[in-house]
Amino acid sequence: MSRNIKSANIAFRKHDHRRCQRELLSAARRVCELRKLRLTTRRRQVLEILLISHQPLGAYDILAELNRAASGERIAPPIVYRALEFLLAEGFIHRIESRNAFISCVHPGHLCAAQFLICRDCERVAELENSDAALLAQADVLGFAVDHSVVEITGVCAECQKHGG
Amino acid sequence: MSRNIKSANIAFRKHDHRRCQRELLSAARRVCELRKLRLTTRRRQVLEILLISHQPLGAYDILAELNRAASGERIAPPIVYRALEFLLAEGFIHRIESRNAFISCVHPGHLCAAQFLICRDCERVAELENSDAALLAQADVLGFAVDHSVVEITGVCAECQKHGG
DNA sequence: CTGGTTACGTTATAATATAACATTATGTCG
DNA sequence: CGACATAATGTTATATTATAACGTAACCAG
Numbered sequence: 001m002s003r004n005i006k007s008a009n010i011a012f013r014k015h016d017h018r019r020c021q022r023e024l025l026s027a028a029r030r031v032c033e034l035r036k037l038r039l040t041t042r043r044r045q046v047l048e049i050l051l052i053s054h055q056p057l058g059a060y061d062i063l064a065e066l067n068r069a070a071s072g073e074r075i076a077p078p079i080v081y082r083a084l085e086f087l088l089a090e091g092f093i094h095r096i097e098s099r100n101a102f103i104s105c106v107h108p109g110h111l112c113a114a115q116f117l118i119c120r121d122c123e124r125v126a127e128l129e130n131s132d133a134a135l136l137a138q139a140d141v142l143g144f145a146v147d148h149s150v151v152e153i154t155g156v157c158a159e160c161q162k163h164g165g
Numbered sequence: 166m167s168r169n170i171k172s173a174n175i176a177f178r179k180h181d182h183r184r185c186q187r188e189l190l191s192a193a194r195r196v197c198e199l200r201k202l203r204l205t206t207r208r209r210q211v212l213e214i215l216l217i218s219h220q221p222l223g224a225y226d227i228l229a230e231l232n233r234a235a236s237g238e239r240i241a242p243p244i245v246y247r248a249l250e251f252l253l254a255e256g257f258i259h260r261i262e263s264r265n266a267f268i269s270c271v272h273p274g275h276l277c278a279a280q281f282l283i284c285r286d287c288e289r290v291a292e293l294e295n296s297d298a299a300l301l302a303q304a305d306v307l308g309f310a311v312d313h314s315v316v317e318i319t320g321v322c323a324e325c326q327k328h329g330g
Numbered sequence: 331c332t333g334g335t336t337a338c339g340t341t342a343t344a345a346t347a348t349a350a351c352a353t354t355a356t357g358t359c360g
Numbered sequence: 361c362g363a364c365a366t367a368a369t370g371t372t373a374t375a376t377t378a379t380a381a382c383g384t385a386a387c388c389a390g
Contacts, residue, residue, distance in 0.1 A: 042337080058376085135280060139320070144321070145326060148319045149316070150319075151297075152315040154315075158309060223346075224346070243369090
């Protein structure tokens, strides 16, 4: 559990983010190779944009970033949404439903049931990896076959509680 | 726990829904009276539409229903969104983030941390009342002050597993 | 090198949500 | 009562998020 909490906290801890970016990108490359999938330029670009920070971005933010980078081109929404769809399916990113936004996964390719702590002050998002045993047990009692879980907790992070007063 | 599971299951169990509707509506009335709030015609209409079933409805579905009922009037989106905002704030309904939809609460006014089991076959939604102790404990360890939680589990309900094969 | 498949590009539009401001209803206090 | 303050509703326009539909290009298996 302490490992999870530590890893969960990555967005909140100081770390060598250049390296973090590089590692997450090459992890994605490796996973794609293993799965015989194509991490095409577009897909990589979208992933790279999400890897710039550990914050969630809207599809149109990503779109704007793409269009800003590639001056001249005029990229349209479906391109971004298709790349996002791929990255989601392979577990390289997550969708934050309560924000209509997307965020890079800190355990790429695991297809884990992620849980998020979202600070409404600083907007940072921590990803926890724990699955919720109690809830899954309850689903099981009801005979409900779980596919996908969305767990998004909004509140104020420790740091903002100190600073914000 | 068995009580929760039972109540959770209301959308899935046969029950006297006329009565269920009446009870949930009068519960809302009582809560508003207690809190000195106005359950105006519009707000009541929107709640009634959501009480027609235990299924989630989109804002524009509700809008269409309002406009169909009141022939002649041409009600606009902000009216619906404002009523929804009120009903959400008072805990009479919930928002299902992963569907951009709204659903009546089976414990009106409790401001409970609801959790949902959403069947992707029959689209029915069960509301569980349990809060997730493990997750909250973990948030606590991180010093994160929880405000609001979104827990939405998608899968296939027991009934659809039998029928769908 | 050709036919099937996958990914990308383009246009248009659907679906969801809110800003901004005008109007009406409600409660309250002299 | 009646005038004010507040809350709620109504109206117009527009922002934001997402997808349908169809054509083109890239890839790769035989």
